[in-house]
Amino acid sequence: xxEVTQTPSHQVTQMxxxxxxxxxxxxxxxxxxxxxxxxGQKVEFLVSFYNNExxxxxxxxxxxxxxxxxxxxxxxxxxxxxxxxxSAMYFCASxxxxxxxxxxxxxxxxxxxxx
Amino acid sequence: xxxxxxxxxxxNVAEGNPLTVKCTYSVSGNxxxxxxxxxxxRGLQFLLKYITGDNLVKGSYGFExxxxxxxxxxxxxxxSALVSDSALYFCALLLxxxxxxxxxxxxxxxxxx
Numbered sequence: 001x002x003e004v005t006q007t008p009s010h011q012v013t014q015m016x017x018x019x020x021x022x023x024x025x026x027x028x029x030x031x032x033x034x035x036x037x038x039x040g041q042k043v044e045f046l047v048s049f050y051n052n053e054x055x056x057x058x059x060x061x062x063x064x065x066x067x068x069x070x071x072x073x074x075x076x077x078x079x080x081x082x083x084x085x086x087s088a089m090y091f092c093a094s095x096x097x098x099x100x101x102x103x104x105x106x107x108x109x110x111x112x113x114x115x
Numbered sequence: 116x117x118x119x120x121x122x123x124x125x126x127n128v129a130e131g132n133p134l135t136v137k138c139t140y141s142v143s144g145n146x147x148x149x150x151x152x153x154x155x156x157r158g159l160q161f162l163l164k165y166i167t168g169d170n171l172v173k174g175s176y177g178f179e180x181x182x183x184x185x186x187x188x189x190x191x192x193x194x195s196a197l198v199s200d201s202a203l204y205f206c207a208l209l210l211x212x213x214x215x216x217x218x219x220x221x222x223x224x225x226x227x228x
Contacts, residue, residue, distance in 0.1 A: 043218035056215060106158030
């Protein structure tokens with residue numbers, strides 16, 4: 001069964017450093033998403049991406065964040081200058097269509113630890 | 116603003132007993148409701164969804180959920196729990212016309228042998 005993959009599974013970085021989290025969505029999916037979950041808190045939407053551009057983003061997704069689909073398979077989330085509060089689990093997801101009732105398929109997550 | 120509440124951080128149940136994981140929601144408008152499960156070191160996996168129609172929705176692994184509009188609830192149920200059902204369960208809500216879900220905090224289900 002096809003699945004969303006994410007690398008690395010755990011990333012440790014120093015405050016102020018740039019990190020890139022990578023995702024490979026399911027191959028025939030067209031809509032891509034990033035979410036984060038701070039330990040013990042809710043899963044929060046960050047950004048959605050379709051047709052090589054951001055379609056929606058939350059208040060959390062400020063200028064420190066960017067997303068890119070550099071090739072036909074990868075979907076990346078970059079945090080330019082990490083802060084302590086960026087420490088969280090980051091989930092990538094993809095869906096076949098962008099309609100409300102299409103379920104999203106999630107990757108296993110990348111645990112980001114900012115020291 | 117819409118919100119999802121999962122009032123229990125943890126639910127403990129003995130194997131073979133029925134289980135319920137609670138979810139209530141608040142929204143102005145018609146919701147789509149979802150349940151996802153997360154096993155250790157895995158991503159969230161879709162279990163079931165309510166879109167419209169029959170209030171009782173059946174999903175994967177023998178799970179079902181009942182949409183109750185008057186109580187604004189969408190509790191997840193299974194008649195007979197398995198140890199392998201132990202995982203983190205997330206309820207999520209979508210407004211009609213939106214595709215960005217609002218998630219609950221998650222409920223840890225522990226099924227004891």
